[in-house]
Amino acid sequence: MLQDKGLSESEEAFRATGPVLGGEANAANAANAPEPELAAPGLSAAALGSPPGPGADVAAVAEQTIENIKVGLHEKELWKKFHEAGTEMIITKAGRRMFPSYKVKVTGMNPKTKYILLIDIVPADDHRYKFCDNKWMVAGKAEPAMPGRLYVHPDSPATGAHWMRQLVSFQKLKLTNNHLDPFGHESQSDQGLVLHAGELEHIILNSMHKYQPRLHIVKADENNAFGSKNTAFCTHVFPETSFISVTSYQNHKITQLKIENNPFAKGFRGSDDSDLRVARLQSKEYPVISKSIMRQRLVSTQLSAKPDVSPLHGAHQALQHYQYENGAHMQFAAAEPQDLPLNTFPAQRDSSLFYHCLKRRDSVRHLDLPCKRSYLEAPSAVGEDHYFRSPPPYDQQMLSPSYCNEVTPREACMYSGSGPEIAGVSGVDELPPPPLSCNMWTSVSPYTSYSVQTMETVPYQSFPTHFTATTMMPRLPTISAQSSQPPGNTHFSVYNQLSQSQVRERGPTASFSRERGLPAVCERKPPSPHLNAANEFLYSQSFSLSREASLQYHSGMGTVENWTDG
């Protein structure tokens, strides 16, 4: 289900993430870190998906690892437009697609290696929001995080050549606020539903909460199966894809952007000349002023308590006092409507390029030091897109960089009741699957474990929220690494989530056990060994991490059992 239009169209629309790596190999990479465009040094044509020519850098090809994978967000500019306005995503009971849709261009994969691509959406902070006075404001503490659910790309697993051939689209992913969503929720397991990857298109979210999608790439090569020493995965985060989930649009700018850019909403585009005239007067970027927009602007005007101005003028004034979705407060200084700076956000680094990588082969300690060093020290030496700055921009503080990881089987099985099963190596097939359970998600409620960092560098202080430096974003697997990090530094640990139903649908071998009885595999399709292994791997990862998170959650909001009981 690789997507859509030719690459040529999208080439300009994104920049690839530059996985400057932690670990020994990555330090060198970091030193040479180039402009993180599609081709990184050391990546040959083969790395970009083309067959190596006579002069191809064979060595570079041989060195292809998951750390070299670059991911570019398709339609980045469009995403940025939304981001700058404060992206909102409609969630409905039936599920609503994201727009812009999440599409990426992947390069740097080994064309012959199989990978699994999947997405999860994690809370960006622990606040609930409300849209008041034409801006997003914190309205309280977030509701308990929904059970995590992954959306595995239907093509998974597929070779690197397959993924790199064209855009990888996750446009079928749907967002729902239905806690009893039939697409994989636990309540359905009781009814004997069996779910498969292609059916798991829904991710459950809470309305009026801020979320951050994350892309995970998991290596699933048969010659390097999960459980082997070099099982690897990486995570890419594009901060501009963060959004606030809503049941109806709050910000008219977002509405207008959706109408203008989403072909399915074409029916709401104004077409008459009067609209266009108004549009030209008001904004080049929002050329159509529909009656609904007018209504909303009227409301905004009323809220702005400036009775002496016309509705449109009031709307502009409201826009000039626009608040950035994530808490940073922005003040537009435009004096005239036509000068309204719609894209005057503080310079944000190329989001896709936050990349943090860890290798964990022999020990946690082994993993820890080099990676941390590269992570902490490299920024000044490499392209800015590769690392956090110090202090990082607000957005980067909120969103962790992409990272990649390799784990040992032992570590992958951490917290699992039966390591080999989790590792997906041996003994799995022999185990009879436990009773079916379609209702397990590992979930993370990471709020409590993160250090809070007051963002003095955030340019828009008026926003009342303090963001956790690390928010909900990925944490690298070894917690021990945290202890050696300097104060204020972001903590990372993996929390890849794998829904149990996905584990189930992906493979019969994924019958895990753990303290509370891991959900079993119920499947009717022959599982892919790759995906199965990936699921097991991710699941074990998530569990090993979610256990911590679960405990946090447990302590604050309830019991994990509530989610997992099968």
Added chain:
DNA sequence: TCCTCTTGCACGTTTGAATCGC
């Protein structure tokens, strides 16, 4: 009363089966 959510609607796009012509 306010805010959030649900539901039905109209409109446009997408998709795939049916039809036609070569």
Added chain:
DNA sequence: AGCGATTCAAACGTGCAAGAGG
């Protein structure tokens, strides 16, 4: 008979608007 192009209707994806519910 086979293949490709075209047509058309159903399915699907949108935002809007009204009303329900907490």
